Amino acid sequence: MRTAAIIPAAGRGERLGPGLPKALRELGGAPLLVHAVRAVDRARSVDLVVVAAPPEDPAAVERLLNDYEWVGEVLVVAGGLDRQQSVARALASLPEDVDVVLVHDAARPLAPPELVDAVAATIRRGAAACVPVVPLADTVKVVADDQVVRTLDRSSLRAVQTPQGFRRAVLAAAHAAVEQALADGGLPEGPAATDDAGMVERQGVPVVAVPGSEEAFKVTRPLDLLTAEALLTRRRA
Numbered sequence: 443m444r445t446a447a448i449i450p451a452a453g454r455g456e457r458l459g460p461g462l463p464k465a466l467r468e469l470g471g472a473p474l475l476v477h478a479v480r481a482v483d484r485a486r487s488v489d490l491v492v493v494a495a496p497p498e499d500p501a502a503v504e505r506l507l508n509d510y511e512w513v514g515e516v517l518v519v520a521g522g523l524d525r526q527q528s529v530a531r532a533l534a535s536l537p538e539d540v541d542v543v544l545v546h547d548a549a550r551p552l553a554p555p556e557l558v559d560a561v562a563a564t565i566r567r568g569a570a571a572c573v574p575v576v577p578l579a580d581t582v583k584v585v586a587d588d589q590v591v592r593t594l595d596r597s598s599l600r601a602v603q604t605p606q607g608f609r610r611a612v613l614a615a616a617h618a619a620v621e622q623a624l625a626d627g628g629l630p631e632g633p634a635a636t637d638d639a640g641m642v643e644r645q646g647v648p649v650v651a652v653p654g655s656e657e658a659f660k661v662t663r664p665l666d667l668l669t670a671e672a673l674l675t676r677r678r679a
């Protein structure tokens with residue numbers, strides 16, 4: 443089995459504030475993207491990495507990544523207008539012999555390679571799809587018009603991380619279904635899927651949950667970048 447890791451990295455990083463696209467913002471002397479590629483490249487299960495770069499200048503991202511040494515092959519494609527498009531473009535560029543696909547946000551630079559391997563192993567053992575999950579620290583309530591509607595049962599809720607793993611055909615079918623729905627002029631019923639597993643769930647495919655890692659947190663806001671700096675400093679000590 444050949445395993446590829448797709449890194450969607452084409453987002454602007456609006457919530458991080460003004461500056462370069464998020465994947466190119468610096469963390470401990472290297473762009474977030476370099477850390478994220480390193481996380482999957484160092485995982486024993488990953489043979490190939492495909493980065494969906496900010497579409498303005500994918501060649502610049504290719505040059506940046508060529509300055510580093512990688513265990514496996516690292517390819518760059520132009521990302522799209524939303525995350526789904528970015529993943530779809532990378533997926534379309536995969537060599538035919540890849541049968542397991544991991545999708546890992548560039549915005550999760552410090553995910554441990556062991557987590558990457560655990561997700562890949564779940565697919566290699568036969569699962570169609572797999573997500574890493576962590577329990578929630580906060581109580582979660584449904585709120586509308588500044589009024590609490592109800593409180594959800596926290597014991598059954600989990601926050602979902604990446605890398606998410608898929609049999610290639612399962613992920614390709616889910617993306618094809620979204621693209622078909624868009625071409626037909628309407629998105630599927632309900633809120634837009636914010637991750638790949640959400641799209642796969644819509645296809646009725648079972649998704650296995652494995653324990654995530656607190657180090658696989660997503661850099662979304664400025665405070666997350668401070669947390670990432672602190673974790674990196676601790677790792678380097």
Ligand code: CTP
Binds near residue numbers: 453456525547550
């Ligand atoms: N992403 C992408 N292509 C897009 C939008 C997002 O590849 N058109 C990627 C981001 O680069 C990121 C991942 O999807 O690695 C998760 O998205 P998010 O954390 O929302 O990043 P951004 O969209 O960049 O941030 P923001 O929503 O704050 O602008």
Ligand code: MG
Binds near residue numbers: 453
């Ligand atoms: Mg976003």
